[in-house]
Amino acid sequence: MTDNTGDYKALRREYQAQALERADLAADPVEQFGRWLSEIRVLMPTDATSMTLATADATGMPSARIVLLKHFDAEGFCWYSDYRSHKGQDLVENPQAELMFYWPLLERQVRICGVVERLPDASAQSYFAARPLGSRLSAAASQQSAVVDSRATLEQRVEALRAQHPDGQVPKPAQWGGYRLQPLAFEFWQGRESRLHDRMRYRLQDAAWIIERLQP
Structure with a gap:
């Protein structure tokens, strides 16, 4: 039976993972991220690098989407x-x-x-050339986030x-390139029983990483 009430208060799950203790953490958050990424790649080899990218425009209006690390x-x-995309425009206004x-x-x-800063064009050139032909054609044919009258128009451009x-030597569009987020803070969250989750934050202070436990 389809539930169309929109009420999901009774829908629950229990978290049963191992604890995350201060002693478990690397001193460097990038190293800690690498450890966790290596572990999840065994279980999710094709989706482990999917990430939500949240940006905001000059007025503070947020937007979020999934991109790939x-x-x-x-x-x-x-x-x-594409630099002309919604996220690209946000990052011009608010990097x-x-x-x-x-x-x-x-x-x-x-x-x-x-x-966030843009990567050097040489990095974008190198990565673009390594992409599958279909991906290069799609990137070159599309002005990401702009209105188009139909899918047929996009397919005709491709x-x-x-x-x-x-x-197959499709040149990289001038308005397509890379971004780098330079971290100021990390939070590692581990689900725990009864919602008493483990949350560990790395905060950059005077060029050193400070590690703090946050309440769930």
Whole structure:
């Protein structure tokens, strides 16, 4: 039977994962993130790098969407997109954002907030060239987030580009590139019984990471 009441107060789950203690954590949050990512990739090899990217425009109006983490290191966490997209415009107006990873199979979340900068064009060129042909054609044919009259129009643009580049050497659009979020804070969340969750925050202070436990 379909429930159309919109009332889900009785829908519950119990968290039964292992504890997250201060002694379990690496001193560096990027190292800690790498540990957790390695563990979830075993269980979710194709979706482990999916992340919510939350941005806000100059008025403070937020927006969020799922994007894919493509690489990370001590300098930050990187993804690629059309600069003309909704998120791209937000980041021009307000170059601050938050990333959120949700890994239900391990009952974990990671939040990372910080400032965002564009990656050098050489990085975008290298990654674009390594993408599958279909992905390159789609990126070159689409002005992300702009209104279009029909899907047929998009498909026609893709086929026109395919005809223009029979060798498959589709050039990277000038308005397509990479972003890097430089972290200022991390939160590692581990679901626990009776909603008494473990939350550990890394906060950057005087160029050093401070680790604090937060109440659930």
